[in-house]
Amino acid sequence: MIELDINGTKRSVDAEADTPLLYVLRDHLAMNGAKFGCGLGQCGACTVMVDGEAVFSCMTPVSVLAGRKIRTIEGLGTVEQPGALQRAFIDEQAAQCGYCIAGMIMRAQALLEKNSSPSDAEIRRHMMPNLCRCGTHMRIVKAVRRAAQTMRAEADKPKSAGQT
Amino acid sequence: MTARGVASFLILAAGVAATSWAADVAPTAKPAADQSMADSTLIARGAELAAIGNCASCHTHPEGKSFAGGRPIKTPFGTLYSTNITPDNETGIGKWSAEDFLRAMHDGVAPGRRNLYPAFPYDHFTRLTDNDVEAIYAFVMTREPVRLTAPPNQLAFPMNLRSALSVWKVLFLERGAYRPDPQQDAEWNRGAYLVEGLGHCGACHTPRNAMGAEEHTRDFDGGQSEGWDAPALNSSSPAPSAWTAEQLYAYLRQGRDENHGTAVGPMKPVVDNLSQVPESDVRAIARYVAWRMNRGQLVRVAATSSDSAQTVIGDGEAIFRGACASCHEAEASGGPIRSGRTVPLSLTTSVNAPDARNAIHIVLEGIWPDAGEKGAFMPPFEGAFTEQQLAALLGYVRSRYARGPAWSDLPKQVRAIMHTGQKQ
Amino acid sequence: MSIKVVRALSVSRRRFLAAGGSLVIGFSLSPKALFAQGSPAATKLPGSLNTTPMIDSWIRLGADGSITVLTGKAELGQGVRTALIQIAAEQLFVQPGKIQLITADTRRTPDEGYTAGSNSMKDSGTAIMNAAAQVREILIARAAVRLGLSADKLKAEDGAVIVSDGRRIAFGDLVGGELTRVRAESQIKLKDPASYTVVGHSMQRVDIPAKVTGGAAYVQDLRLPGMVHARVVRPPAYGAQLRELQSASVEKMPGVLKVVHDGSYVAVVAEREFDAIRAMRALAAAARWDERALLPEPSELFDYLTRLPYDSFIDADNHATTAGVTKTVEANYRRPYQMHGAIGPSCAVGLYKDDSLTVWTHSQGVYPLRKSIAEMLKLPEDRVQCIHPEGAGCYGHNGADDAGADAALIARAFPGRPVRVQWMREQEHLWEPYGPAMMTAAKASLDGGGNIVDWEYEVTSNTHSTRPGGAGNLMPAWHLAIPFTPPQPKPIPLPEGGGDRNAIPYYKIPSVRVVHRFVPSMPIRVSALRALGAYANVFSIESFMDELALAGRTDPVEFRLRHLEDPRAREVVTLAASRFGWSSYAPDKGRGRGFAFARYKSLGAYLAVALEVDVDRETGKVRVVRAVATVDSGQAVNPDGIRNQVEGGVLQSISWTLLEAVSFDKKSITSADWSQYPILRFPELPDTVEVHVVDRPGQPFLGTGEAAQGPTAAAIANAVAAASNVRIRELPLDRKRVKVALGV
Ligand code: FES
């Protein structure tokens, strides 16, 4: 049994220490966001955040995750109440098949939490580990820029007004 | 024919080669003159020499145009920016004569009697023959001019004073072309000429003194480059199995030798360049370096064993099984990376090195082929592990795969690289 | 979207299906109705109504006002789901949100063959548009009867039939009996396109919210009660035979439920997904194979293909002797094997129970897959159901059908519980059927005025479809103890064409001869990759057009216009040029511009692209700096959807054209993962990609999905030639090739 903190909720999972987080999320916990793309750290479809950094869940054994904060796309918002990046991806219609998108959003989230106004070049450099085969890249970059804008606007609002 | 004329001639000639009716495409094509044929041979030779000299790697910003400079080079004295060596008249070296260029290469002096910083390795280039410098000049001057001025250097006193460099030169610059060793054959001498001169291997692989000059009493004893260790290329080589010239050749040519590992970090552009130069030159380099490495007994630097590294091995094993084994034990487990694709960890230099620095870099940053190119790959694990976990993992890897003792200051070094921005 | 688990149903003539929480009236897919549908219609009906003419096969109404639309096409990430909803909503006068769409499912939806060839709008869009219009007319007619008014006094509005005096009857209240159990009519009153409020207006795609929030959106996300996980162990190379398998220890591994072993076919079933992966690795390590070197020497590939026997097809021949020729130009072009490379490896779920099989699959053709699986398992077809939930984008015939076959084989060996099987990355890379390597040869003559007077063209290619028409095309079936073998491949006839898709130039040329050298035997497994032969043919033809323009010393855009008659073609060309700023273009050092145009399949969308590249002479690296594309796909349904598709097509083609070639040695494919088959990553993107949609209200749908690939490739090659004065005729234009071509 290993206890994981996923999107702020403690979850106990019965998985062997070397099981990559991806399988714990998808198989043990029935979460869909992180996707299997390569299992090799080459495509980023499985990207989640651990302690604020974007990591490949397909290459991260659960044994290193006890006591650390894991965030997945499910933790950013819902269809009814999407988070800033999710909203921006919908507004920009930044998906074709969409298989890569959850990983894209999680990598972008890690960027925006550290750098609230990244340049286009910074976004492109940061997103390098993630692949998209449909060619949605231009819209993905636009959506990240748009989300950065809304996140900055949110942050600028007085505390009382900015709650969602 | 002027240099520019040569360049356009070459482009046109290529067009002609591509198709028999291309004369129509390129109505300005002029008949080839003997002189320009000689020039094109010279330029082609210059291109190969420039590749051996690794010129483009330093003089190109990662996102910029080739040879246009602007690449930051971190030194213990501050940050230098490489210069624009395209033939742009204003911002590059467009106005340099062949003599100017020769003086820069041999004496470290730019026109206007400006002393150059030895990050530009004229202490090695001084060994070049005039002919070779001329070929490099012909090559560089036929590149596309790019208008770009590098940012100003950020150096601390007294290194920010160019006059200080005169003193440095008096102390450390030993001018003069390479003198062949008559005891050795031509290939050996060719190798020595390239390694000591143009290839400037010692710039990274030889330790430097407090003034930033190579310590020649310890030639090839291992140095540093951009935060990475450049392993010793002499009898102190940490490689668990001695390098043969053949293996070095494979490594320098393909970026990988199955008995030693994959070229990463600052060595990667070097091997990328060497894949484009004449095979005989790479063979000569390999021959000479192998000779240097095997002159003495293979003596490994002894590191002191440390208990702290041993205690975390239990965790390290589980991490290894989850994060690494699918590739690094592929042959045993039928994993995704097929046999022959990964070098067994027990053979790699980074795992066997006296110091964990390179292994830490590789785990954190991974190994990426150049954009759009095929090549060795390892995912970056930055963010996946805490300091303790990374130390545990590497402690386990070291104890399981290396012949040397445990890395003594592993946790400290991991912390330093993860938190002090030593990482590239 | 959420994936609903629909229990396998036996078909009867009338039944109620649970769908979307409401009852919908049964439909006409029973054998008898199918028979009736199969009988040839007197007149040709629009789109897929021609093969499935019963209206309730397409649209069903619930008494609660619910509207269910059915399509035999599949959502592949191209946005077809949203576009079809828009079309139905428009003709039915309802809000798009009121419509539930059911996609490809052999027990529920019409058989529309494959979702391929940019045909979905033409086939299914047209059918649904007409069916919806007819349903609307039926509802109005019934309301008229009920109200005792003449139908022309009534109209539809927001889900109801209304009278001008304010009376209204909701659609739901009009449902009953076999209202829509009627045949489609060939002449149905369609809404005036000028009054469209939904079609022609950008609508946010209905599938995107779930995809960005971690909803269940893909077959990979399917979790059925009691589901177990499987992995296969593939041979190390084509033709390798399993000599020995020591599986006893694997069977004892934790979580392992079964090892499936049939000839050279090996798979493992486990409770948990990672248990299955561990067991798969152990099995792979325990397997011994006999391998043979069956592949050609890579450096001699094109010679090898040339030497193989071939069939010649004359695609066009009005070859005439021409006078006044002043210049003749010849060139040969090549394209390597290229990969679909879906980001999500193929996946399927199979359930074998009570001698019936259900397969959830992201196949592009559920009906042909059903037929093939039935043949493979020797089951009657009505015992097999194939349901399409989405997968990752497939871009043609990839591993989807084979994964469906895996699910079928493993589920039968492990009956009673649903089995989910997903391929590993290297299995996808090594076993998918690639887009074929191709060679083309072009020769043309110009007259004194610089006009093309004669054109000869020859394309050499393997087949572009080994889609499952039977068990022999299912790769897993090749490895069984009693194997199925692939049937002799056949070319896809024109006008669609396979290797010769778009081989006939769309330009007005007095004398044209086009030959397709069809090579049946294939050293490397190939099939349909987005755009099929059009990618290589348009690359060749449009590169060649530039070479001819140069020979005639004419501007490339001007040269194309001179040979284009179709006004719609001329418009996309002119628009792309002007939006790009073609006439005022002044390149920086190392930069150049390129142009290309094609009408996809010569009968689909018109697409022109103008782009600028940067060529680094020192490294040979080419980057597309900016691209402008214009597209006319007929009546635009979802303009932003069209833009999204074209942007994607341009970027994917940039990746193919600059980087991609499947590598192999004499024994096996070596492009085993993304490090050995690099594709475009973010830092290599263009600065901008603009797409302009030319809407043609009321015109037939032409489809969009595959229109951009060919033109983009040629535009890049043309731009590289402009930037460097060197013409490269072999793909990809990767660093090495460009560097060699440019010289020092
Ligand atoms: S699935 Fe983890 S990086 Fe591809």
Ligand code: FES
């Ligand atoms: S949207 Fe399909 S892979 Fe990115």
